[in-house]
Amino acid sequence: MNPAAPPDLATLYRAHHGWLQGWLRHKLGCGADAADVAHETFLRLLQRRERPQPALREPRAYLTRIAQGLVIDHYRRRDVEYAYLQALAALPEQTAPSPETRLLVIDTLVRLDTALDALKPRARQAFLLAQLDGLTGPAIAARLGVSLATVERDLASAWRACYRVYFQ
Secondary structure, three states: OOOOOOOOHHHHHHHHHHHHHHHHHHHHOOHHHHHHHHHHHHHHHHHOOOOOOOOOOOHHHHHHHHHHHHHHHHHHHHHHHHHHHHHHHOOOHHHOOOHHHHHHHHHHHHHHHHHHHOOOHHHHHHHHHHHOOOOOHHHHHHHHOOOHHHHHHHHHHHHHHHHHHHHO
């Protein structure tokens, strides 16, 4: 493989998939999860195929970087799914959603969690105080030690992030 030219994806896959899956198995402690994340890593590369790829002098470092982000996503999804299933367990059985609805809700919760995580910490905190604790704008401003206008800007920013999850 010529280090000055972008590697062919099939060549990259053949040369590094086994290593990546082994690395992920060690990181995740589960062969099935490792296989899924390794597969997703190469899917990400395939999706980027239209864009020019940089010359890969260190293909394993490149693959590891992509896979690490996917591992973080994996753990985030697992945590959100666990919290959701715990909340469902507290409900009467007849109100439990279907498996399909559960998957849709979990996917939406993960996307919302990712969107809120990308916010500035104060905006995220203001949003959670409003939505989970039911605090008003003035109460949030007092708790955070900022003006009401700042809280309103932070809440608007959080709502825009939530809106993008649903409509983009």
